[in-house]
Amino acid sequence: MKLVTFNPFRTIGIPGVQYVKPDNMFKDIDKIREADFLLFPEKWMVNSLVYGLHKEVFPSIQTIQLGFDKVEMTRALWSVASDHVPQTEIAGKSRESIQKILELFPFPFVAKEIRNSMGNGVFLIKSKEEFIAYAERNDVLYIQEYLPIDRDLRICYVGDSVLSAYWRIGEDNFHNNVARGGKIAFHNIPQEALKLVEDTASLLGINHAGFDVVFANDRFYFLEFNSLFGNQALIQQKLSVEKVIYEYLLRQHTPKFPTTPVFGGSKIS
Known part of the structure; x- marks a missing residue:
């Protein structure tokens, strides 16, 4: 099995991997053509790799x-698990959309930047003035209802199953991310949440993501998922993401046979 990685830090320990710097994608295109799987490409590369070169990528194109x-x-989560998405409004910046949001959502509510992670770009909006300030900085308004929680679940899904799950408990009851000081706890993980993630990931074709799930109003909700998630908790559990990825790729690998098979030394025509 021939493997090419574009992110060597995510593939340490996987045997037989060649590294290609993303900027050298077209310079090293022969290496890419020969590979069975291309690991951790950047977003801008994916369409060319999958639709142009017809290559298999990991994480899957859906994940990326x-x-x-x-x-x-x-929108993808709405399509397969709408009952497990908090009330959310997505709109372009305009007077009409700002007014609509102020009518729909009581304070406090949550506003997010659409391309951010690790708890960055997530704001608890407590007043009209705070919301206007957020709207002035963002062309796309992403608004969610505020769920009163003191922790969330990070559920790591790798390949075709859940690898790990743990609670992240924040100090401010809003940001629970480990990168923002959240504490990790591995006890009392609800099986219902794991099943929800497994079913949703399978439906969407996701094979490498950290799902953030919370329990409120007597149900589990997805907050988001990250295709490149931290591994601090996994290291504590002595879990190897790379080993799981490699075993998954082995299961997915279909060896390429010659166009004209040879059996017992004679060609089959």
């Missing part, structure tokens, strides 16, 4: 494209 921004992610 849907995980690129919260708008596409949310």
Whole structure:
């Protein structure tokens, strides 16, 4: 199995991987053509690799494209798990959309930048003035209802199953991300949440993502998922994401046979 990676830090320990710098994609195109799988391409590369060169990429093209921004992610989740998405409004910046949001959402509510992660670009809006300030900075308004929670679940899905799940408990009851100081707890993980992630990932064709799930109003909700998630908790559990990726690729790999098979030394015509 021939593997090319565009992100060597995400593939440390996977045997037989060649590194191609993303900027050298077309310079090293012969290496890319010969590979069975292309690992961790950047978003701008994916259409050329999949539709132009007809190559297999990991994470899947669905994972990369849907995980690129919260708008596409949310629309995909609406399509397969609408009951598990908080009330959300996505709109262009205009007086009409600003007024509509102020009428729909009581304070406080959550406003997000559509391309951000690790808790960055997520704001708890407590007044009209705060919302106007957010709207002035963003051409796309992404608004969600505020869910009163003190923790969330990070559920790591790799290949075709959940690899790990853990609670992230924040100090301010709003940002629970480990990158923002959230504490990790591995106990009392609800199986219903794991099943929700497994079913949703399978339906969407996602094979490498950290799903953020919360429990509120007697149900589980998706907040978002990240196709490139942190591994601090996985290291604590002594779990190897790279090993799971490699075993998954082996299961997906279909060896390429010669056009004219040879059996017992004689050609079959």
